[in-house]
Amino acid sequence: MRRLLLVLLCVAGSAAAGTPIVKVNQLGFLPDAQKLAVAPQSAGSRFEVVPAAGGKAVFSGALGAPVRWEASGETVRIADFSGLVAPGSYRIKVEGLPLSDAFTVKPDNYRALSVASLKALYFxxxxxxxxxxxxxxxxxxxxxxxxxxxxxxxxxxxxxxxxxxxxxxxxxxxxxxxxxxxxxxxxxxxxxxxxxxxxxxxxxxxxxxxxxxxxxxxxxxxxxxxxxxxxxxxxxxxxxxxxxxxxxxxxxxxxxxxxxxxxxxxxxxxxxxxxxxxxxxxxxxxxxxxxxxxxxxxxxxxxxxxxxxxxxxxxxxxxxxxxxxxxxxxxxxxxxxxxxxxxxxxxxxxxxxxxxxxxxxxxxxxxxxxxxxxxxxxxxxxxxxxxxxxxxxxxxDRTLITARVDGLAARLANEWRTSGYRVPMRASDFVWGSNAVMLNQAMMLLQGYRLNGKPEYLQASQSALDYVLGRNALGQSFVTGFGARPSMHPHHRPSQGDSVAAPVPGWVTGGPQPFQQDKAECPPYPSTLPALSYLDHVCSFASNEVAINWNAPLVYVTAALSELTPKATTAMHTNSPLDLLRRQEQLLQFDRFGNDMALDIGLRLVERAKARKQTVSVEIARNGQVLFAHGMEGAPRDHADWIRRKSNLANRTGHSSFFIHTQAVLDGLDYDAIPTFDPREYAAHGGAFPVVVRGTGQVGTITVSGLPGPEDHQLVVDVLKDYLQVKGEI
The missing domain is CATH 1.50.10.10 (Glycosyltransferase)
Structure with missing residues (x-):
């Protein structure tokens, strides 16, 4: 009888043990992320997205063509609802199936998960x-x-x-x-x-x-x-x-x-x-x-x-x-x-x-x-x-570096594109710690995206996170404390030895794999298929252990998706000062940034200031190397310290120094005494603007000093807008 109870505990709540369900990321999505769910082949031809609390459909579409996934032995269909960007709580509805687990669409959706996955190491x-x-x-x-x-x-x-x-x-x-x-x-x-x-x-x-x-x-x-x-x-x-x-x-x-x-x-x-x-x-x-x-x-x-x-x-x-x-x-x-x-x-x-x-x-x-x-x-x-x-x-050899990174990302994206579950993993990748394999693949896809901005690399990495959070053959979230059906009984001594029913939150468990090295010590597994061979039981060190090196890529991926997923759709719906400043940072980016460009921009800044009868100092740096520096006639020596502190702030935060200044003001803080920013090293005054290369990220700063902070900032924005030929108001 005890063995039967253990078996029931291990498979309770999994898709393999009950009615076929729609599998979806049980935490949810950022508004502009790709959003996919998986339905069984037996489902109808269409799907709807409905409010979690009930009501009329807010999105509908056709299910994709049936595709077999060898890792789970299933033939499934994809529901793509990426066009749903309005924040809210939703479920997927497919005729003949129960409603999917609830999920949310909202900005900053992964912050709590990012905190928990990092804090797991503290525990x-x-x-x-x-x-x-x-x-x-x-x-x-x-x-x-x-x-x-x-x-x-x-x-x-x-x-x-x-x-x-x-x-x-x-x-x-x-x-x-x-x-x-x-x-x-x-x-x-x-x-x-x-x-x-x-x-x-x-x-x-x-x-x-x-x-x-x-x-x-x-x-x-x-x-x-x-x-x-x-x-x-x-x-x-x-x-x-x-x-x-x-x-x-x-x-x-x-x-x-x-x-x-x-x-x-x-x-x-x-x-x-x-x-x-x-x-x-x-x-x-x-x-x-x-x-x-x-x-x-x-x-x-x-x-x-x-x-x-x-x-x-x-x-x-x-x-x-x-x-x-x-x-x-x-x-x-x-x-x-x-x-x-x-x-x-x-x-x-x-x-x-x-x-x-x-x-x-x-x-x-x-x-x-x-x-x-x-x-x-x-x-x-x-x-x-x-x-x-x-x-x-x-x-x-920069060409070789690019080829190595993009070559791997392209291979993983091709696997994602053809996979029934739309994930980059093959059946042979289901080894001990398969969830970490999935997340590390996502991390390498993200390197490709940072290099060249190919959308499919970002989408494939999103799918890897979706898998870990519930869009998998078991319909289970493999992260303790997150999702409708999270892992509850990890092979983790502190979670097992304490008096708290719930496990320590934020741990990603090892995940399915077919070799079942612990089967002599555990109840029977539900399947030997790679994507179904999993036990949510403390005995299962082969599929349900936690490990620091499995959690680290979850920390990375949640941060990367939060930072790299485009925010254009949500930005269109607001005119707050921070959103306008963020829009400047999104539009005033480069395809490349070389020494010649730094010289040209620097001279333009000086000429623009001269035409306005202003006295400023200018510095443009890339990865710590100063490419342009000039102090106009009459510029005082302390401009250099202001430039150093303002550029330090932009380098550390990835935002313009005026963005941080404005954020502090809106938060009711003293912008000269922001917690965690030593005023001797950082100055939250306008004038430093991040140099961002698309697909790479920030590579340097353009900094002006000599005017009131908002005017220093606006001088840089005006010159970059003309240089990059950005049209319209920003």
């Missing part, structure tokens, strides 16, 4: 009590302090013999267990850092409510720093090598972390993959931490030095492949190949140092591109090279 912190004011119902005592861990025999050296006690505190528990691993830690932390590098204005305003909130550093960087501090402690200062993991000898029981601290913990063997993951992540972190010397003094320089030392160790030890020692049975994260780690580490060090020797070590012509995973990180190298390509040295 997995070690060495700190999770206080009620931050953790709510999931507050708990401190996890493993790891301030006194032992050097395992496999990690022993002349300076640190076996049994040496070292401190390796902080960090995140890796997954459903209580251990910490460098390979998964590296890709997780990097993905957070890349999310901030790519979308700073999103994260500058994302309040996650963690203990560090309000310290003048974006919460995503503070959260990454909790793990970076641990990673730094895993490097042997004697030789630069890095320990592969910090672990018990065996897995803990399903109890809360403060009840699982009786067994000794060890740092285990150095490895080439650990050193290279460390080197890549620290090189990236040194760039992101550089502006925050006040909060983290000396940290950026320390990270870059540690990165170079680890890379040097890996070059001297290129094939130290990790295997669990005989007495260690926790997660191995063994990797038979490390050429991808070498490429990634070399790429990050090249970008952060500008040293051509690292680009040569990268051997870019030998490195292909694919979606990232902890054991295949070459895609991270191309992601960083593409983002920074305008500031690379002449040695870099």
């Amino acid at each position: 997995n912190r070690t060495a700190i009590a999770l206080a009620p004011q931050y953790a709510g119902a999931w507050a708990r005592p401190a996890g493993h302090p790891d301030d006194k861990v032992l050097v395992h025999a496999s990690a022993a050296s002349s300076t640190r013999p076996a049994g040496t006690v070292i401190a390796a505190s902080r960090g995140w528990y890796d997954a459903g267990d209580y251990n910490k691993y460098l390979p998964s830690s590296g890709i997780t932390t990097y993905t957070l850092l890349a999310a901030y590098e790519h979308f700073p204005r999103w994260f500058d305003r994302l309040d996650v409510n963690i203990p560090e909130s309000g310290n003048g550093v974006p919460d995503i960087i503070d959260e990454a720093m909790w793990n970076l501090a641990w990673m730094l402690s895993m490097q042997d200062p004697a030789d630069g090598g890095v320990y592969h993991k910090l672990t018990n000898l065996k897995f803990d029981a399903m109890v809360m972390p403060h009840l699982a601290q009786k067994e000794p913990r060890y740092v285990v063997a150095k490895s080439t993959s650990a050193a290279l993951n460390f080197a890549a992540t620290m090189a990236a972190a040194s760039r992101v931490l550089a502006p925050y010397q006040k909060q983290y003094p000396g940290t950026a320089a320390k990270m870059l030095a540690a990165s170079e030392a680890a890379f040097k160790w890996a070059q001297a030890n290129p094939a130290v492949l990790f295997k669990n020692p005989a007495d260690v049975v926790t997660g191995e994260y063994g990797d038979a190949r490390v050429d991808d780690e070498f490429a990634w580490a070399a790429a990050e060090l090249y970008i952060s140092t500008g040293k051509d020797s690292y680009y040569t070590a990268l051997q870019p012509e030998t490195v292909s591109n694919t979606y990232p995973a902890w054991d295949d990180v070459r895609g991270l190298a191309w992601t960083s090279l593409a983002h920074h390509r305008d500031r690379l040295t002449p040695l870099a």
